[in-house]
Amino acid sequence: MMDAGRHPRIELFTNSQVENVSGFVGNFNVTVRKKVRYVDEDACTACGECEVVCPVAVPDEYQEGFSSRKAIYIPFPQAVPSSYVLDMENCLGTNPIACGKCADACEKECIDYDAVDEVRELEVGAIVVATGMQPYDPTEMDEYGYTRFANVITSMEFERLICAGGPVEGHFIRPTDRKTPKSVAFIQCVGSRSLNRGVPYCSNICCMNTVKDTLLLHDHYPEMQNKVFYMDIRSFGKGFEDLYRRSKEAGVQYIRGLPGDIEEDPKTKNLYLTVENTLNGGVERHEVDMVVLAVGLVPRTDSEQIRQMLTLSQTSDGFVMEAHPKLQPVDAPTKGVYFAGCVESPKDIKDSVTQAGAAAARANILLNDREVRIEAITSIIHEEECNYCGRCVRVCPFHAITPANKKQGVFPKVVEAACSGCGTCAAECVTDCIDMRHFEDAQYYAQIEAILAEDPMQKIVAFACNWCSYAGGDNAGTSRLQYPANVRLIRTMCSGRVDEDFILHAFRKGAPMVLVSGCHFSDCHYIDAVTWTQQRVEKIWDKLEKKGIRPERLQLEWISAAEGQKFAKVMRELEKLRQAVTEEEVAFTVDLLIREQKPTPKRRTNRDTLALLN
Amino acid sequence: MPESVKFICLRCGHNFVADYTPKVVEERTCPKCGSNSVRRQKGKAAEKAAD
Ligand SMILES: [Zn+2]
Numbered sequence: 001m002m003d004a005g006r007h008p009r010i011e012l013f014t015n016s017q018v019e020n021v022s023g024f025v026g027n028f029n030v031t032v033r034k035k036v037r038y039v040d041e042d043a044c045t046a047c048g049e050c051e052v053v054c055p056v057a058v059p060d061e062y063q064e065g066f067s068s069r070k071a072i073y074i075p076f077p078q079a080v081p082s083s084y085v086l087d088m089e090n091c092l093g094t095n096p097i098a099c100g101k102c103a104d105a106c107e108k109e110c111i112d113y114d115a116v117d118e119v120r121e122l123e124v125g126a127i128v129v130a131t132g133m134q135p136y137d138p139t140e141m142d143e144y145g146y147t148r149f150a151n152v153i154t155s156m157e158f159e160r161l162i163c164a165g166g167p168v169e170g171h172f173i174r175p176t177d178r179k180t181p182k183s184v185a186f187i188q189c190v191g192s193r194s195l196n197r198g199v200p201y202c203s204n205i206c207c208m209n210t211v212k213d214t215l216l217l218h219d220h221y222p223e224m225q226n227k228v229f230y231m232d233i234r235s236f237g238k239g240f241e242d243l244y245r246r247s248k249e250a251g252v253q254y255i256r257g258l259p260g261d262i263e264e265d266p267k268t269k270n271l272y273l274t275v276e277n278t279l280n281g282g283v284e285r286h287e288v289d290m291v292v293l294a295v296g297l298v299p300r301t302d303s304e305q306i307r308q309m310l311t312l313s314q315t316s317d318g319f320v321m322e323a324h325p326k327l328q329p330v331d332a333p334t335k336g337v338y339f340a341g342c343v344e345s346p347k348d349i350k351d352s353v354t355q356a357g358a359a360a361a362r363a364n365i366l367l368n369d370r371e372v373r374i375e376a377i378t379s380i381i382h383e384e385e386c387n388y389c390g391r392c393v394r395v396c397p398f399h400a401i402t403p404a405n406k407k408q409g410v411f412p413k414v415v416e417a418a419c420s421g422c423g424t425c426a427a428e429c430v431t432d433c434i435d436m437r438h439f440e441d442a443q444y445y446a447q448i449e450a451i452l453a454e455d456p457m458q459k460i461v462a463f464a465c466n467w468c469s470y471a472g473g474d475n476a477g478t479s480r481l482q483y484p485a486n487v488r489l490i491r492t493m494c495s496g497r498v499d500e501d502f503i504l505h506a507f508r509k510g511a512p513m514v515l516v517s518g519c520h521f522s523d524c525h526y527i528d529a530v531t532w533t534q535q536r537v538e539k540i541w542d543k544l545e546k547k548g549i550r551p552e553r554l555q556l557e558w559i560s561a562a563e564g565q566k567f568a569k570v571m572r573e574l575e576k577l578r579q580a581v582t583e584e585e586v587a588f589t590v591d592l593l594i595r596e597q598k599p600t601p602k603r604r605t606n607r608d609t610l611a612l613l614n
Numbered sequence: 615m616p617e618s619v620k621f622i623c624l625r626c627g628h629n630f631v632a633d634y635t636p637k638v639v640e641e642r643t644c645p646k647c648g649s650n651s652v653r654r655q656k657g658k659a660a661e662k663a664a665d
Contacts, residue, residue, distance in 0.1 A: 538654070556624075573649070
């Protein structure tokens with residue numbers, strides 16, 4: 001932090017908030033609100049005279065409320081810049097001035113009660129999101145008595161108590177009698193790995209954090225008895241197993257089982273833990289002086305704001321989604337945006353630093369290139385057919401299409417650097433004037449026609465998105481799972497690309513069954529493109545029904561890349577449904593759809609597209 | 615505010631009631647067969663399903 005603060009080419013915005021982000025890769029415009037400190041950070045020498053005279057005392061957030069701070073304060077000892085900040089919510093008031101002691105005490109005269117927020121507009125080429133996470137609040141797990149029993153604390157609170165720069169200068173005490181406890185119990189997986197409360201995933205760091213804490217306690221207080229209640233200790237990582245072994249050798253008792261209940265002795269304030277030891281099957285009762293809850297890590301509650309500003313996808317656990325979990329692990333699906341640290345998933349310091357280095361390097365590569373390289377699968381708008389309706393602008397998950405203006409004759413325009421190629425605009429365009437490079441309408445029609453050229457009654461036409469359902473099919477294949485061989489997959493980058501007319505064309509050509517499949521909503525690689533797929537399919541079901549065609553013949557399924565089993569199961573189910581489709585109803589469908597077919601849509605070809613580009 | 619709405623699974627034919635918030639697009643799964651081909655019943659179909 002110090003290094004970053006001193007670096008000549010890094011401008012650090014502390015106590016600031018990103019209010020808006022517009023633009024695209026290489027050309028982002030960022031609005032930052034630098035919140036007022038009321039203290040000139042350049043002039044302040046952090047002498048502390050103001051703090052001495054401030055009459056206000058409030059709980060110190062950094063010390064987890066174990067000590068107090070003044071209304072004018074330095075947030076934490078190593079804060080950068082090393083300058084005071086005035087907490088106006090707790091200050092006695094400056095308008096009119098109710099106290100003013102800090103300003104009187106400041107020799108440098110760096111306190112200005114009339115200062116206001118500063119709003120800065122920045123032009124940047126790349127953005128690294130490193131907004132972190134927050135610890136799980138265990139209050140809802142009433143059986144552990146957090147907030148009911150003062151001697152039950154979280155691992156974050158433990159850090160403050162054991163820290164030399166903490167409220168008790170590292171002399172570990174228990175809150176009720178301020179004496180060094182004789183025994184401490186750590187409870188693992190608090191809020192993690194639970195389908196009922198907290199979060200279903202493993203928070204990654206808690207096991208090793210506890211192992212480290214037990215060793216710290218043992219080093220400082222060799223007589224102290226420490227117990228760890230766990231499901232299983234996950235100590236993978238360089239040197240971690242060794243650390244775990246050292247903890248056990250130091251006499252720390254590891255008990256496999258999570259306490260079902262904690263009770264407090266009202267007199268001694270000691271705590272009683274009831275636990276089923278799953279190694280011997282016995283129910284045990286342990287008395288300890290203090291309990292530390294190893295709380296999990298959860299996404300920040302305010303992360304939604306930044307996610308929307310940067311049009312970021314999110315996984316089902318609430319953390320942001322990478323462009324590709326293996327090949328682009330620090331890239332966001334939005335080009336020019338990178339991730340570092342726990343905003344992406346819970347991780348320890350080493351992994352965070354590694355990821356931060358990778359994100360910085362990725363941003364560097366981008367900024368040092370003379371040109372931005374993009375995948376050649378972006379959308380093209382054929383302006384001559386556009387009616388300025390603006391639907392493409394509304395549905396684009398990446399805000400990559402600039403608005404149309406009929407009065408001024410301005411057509412919507414695809415910002416190619418921002419377009420990720422989901423094809424939702426092409427599928428939703430009412431005049432069919434949008435196409436996608438390399439995933440053109442003409443190519444899809446050709447594939448549908450080729451599939452159904454022979455024995456159409458025997459075929460199932462399945463549109464599968466590149467990232468999830470098509471990969472799910474791969475997974476089924478590599479796992480050697482059996483599924484009917486008459487399923488014909490048509491790959492789209494996103495299920496959002498599947499145009500209504502592709503589906504109708506398949507029925508028109510005699511397909512008994514059509515499937516549209518894509519990523520689960522939480523896995524969508526194109527932010528929310530999948531929601532447009534669902535809405536479109538729902539509309540087509542209504543239309544089919546009105547036409548007298550059974551909507552059941554169009555199926556919808558969300559299949560992830562890991563769901564090979566599901567892929568095979570769905571295909572088997574589809575085959576059963578296909579067998580129930582009669583030749584008569586297919587003949588009726590074909591006849592009706594041919595009669596209703598609009599004048600043959602202009603089937604654009606590569607050559608047309610190339611002509612447009614030149 | 616979510617309202618209770620009738621859905622039909624186009625895979626297995628199962629009718630069920632689930633919360634539905636207008637204008638909110640949610641991933642839906644049939645509680646019986648696990649399919650995502652779940653269609654909201656409207657108008658007469660919804661009334662028929664209620665019987
Ligand atoms: Zn079903």
